[in-house]
Amino acid sequence: MTHKVLVLAGDGIGPEIVAEARKVLEALRRGFGLAVELEEGLVGGAAIDATGTPLPEATLRLAREADAVLLGAVGGPKWDDLPSERRPEKGLLGLRGGLGLFANLRPAVLYPELAAASTLRAEVVAGLDMLIVRELTGGIYFGEPRGIRTRPDGVREGVNTMVYSEPEIERIARVAFEAARRRGRRVCSVDKANVLEVSALWREVVTRVAADYPDVELAHMYVDNAAMQLVRAPRQFDVMVTGNLFGDILSDCAAMLTGSIGMLPSASLDAAGKGMYEPIHGSAPDIAGRGVANPLATILSVAMMLRHSLGEGELAGRVEAAVREVLAAGLRTPDIDGGEGTRRVGTKEMGDAVAAALLAQA
């Protein structure tokens, strides 16, 4: 069966990093007979420029028809003055919401070769392998009412609403407990239950779901403490489950423990396992067009796509092994502190090296 993948390069470094991910898919096709058909679509600023909207109907339709979506990044200063409804980011949120991709898996894994590049001391971070399970289609990102309004006294106010229903909390909790069963059997649920009612309900529902997983240990943590614990002693975490906004913030924080935000992939899944795959970072306007962006988060997102949506777990392992190999060979993009025995390379050279390492396995 031929897998249909929709590729949405997006903005900024998006096209540069996606080009390297395509090389990896091409190497899998040539070296291992992966049957994959790529289609391209527009999203974000690129879609605004071409069609006037960040998520054209055609893109959503192609995404629905595909087995999986691979996305680069969206956004950039060119579109920053648009009202939030028309910004590039709305295209990404529209895809997540429109496809029902409620479960966002963000693994933060330290490759041993990058221990010296972590913002933490090697002995604090060595062996780090945690998974952030972020709820992706609810919470304050999607709650109503929202907007900027003017009160009767003439004062303007901005409004967003954080809402989580019991079914929304229950289904993301189950994703976290199921993942924990395949890993270290520990779940830490992160909330702000000392202040927010939405978090009090979150805690209650997660605790209830935990009863179905007696083999998994559950802990609760307030989000402010969780941010601190991530940079104090991150190895205490196995699976962390949290809401949309907290998960966004904590995953950027966790990224730095692994050496660079350019290393963190993600999978956004629906109830049936269909998914969209993207690095957790953005369009990096400060380095776009210079050929220096780290493509590994996107390449590792391809590995997640192979495993979670295409039923090609063995090939996923091969991609991860190829990444390990190029890091062990000392290749580093400039976002990662090199040090002795390393060699600075650009985006293309890194992608070529991963593709070559893959073909060498064939």
Ligand SMILES: NC(=O)c1ccc[n+]([C@@H]2O[C@H](COP(=O)([O-])OP(=O)(O)OC[C@H]3O[C@@H](n4cnc5c(N)ncnc54)[C@H](O)[C@@H]3O)[C@@H](O)[C@H]2O)c1
């Ligand atoms: N999923 C997405 O598409 C996504 C995610 C986050 C931010 N954004 C958007 O991207 C734009 C820029 O946002 P930002 O600057 O806050 O975050 P960013 O993640 O784009 O960049 C933050 C910093 O990390 C660096 N960086 C990010 N990815 C890198 C990579 N692969 N290799 C090397 N360095 C990398 C950047 O150069 C920058 O210094 C905004 O419009 C934002 O809304 C999009």
Ligand SMILES: CC(C)[C@H](C(=O)O)[C@@H](O)C(=O)O
């Ligand atoms: C661009 C933005 C909408 C997005 C988010 O906040 O979810 C990004 O920061 C991410 O982490 O994927």
Ligand SMILES: [Mg+2]
């Ligand atoms: Mg983010």
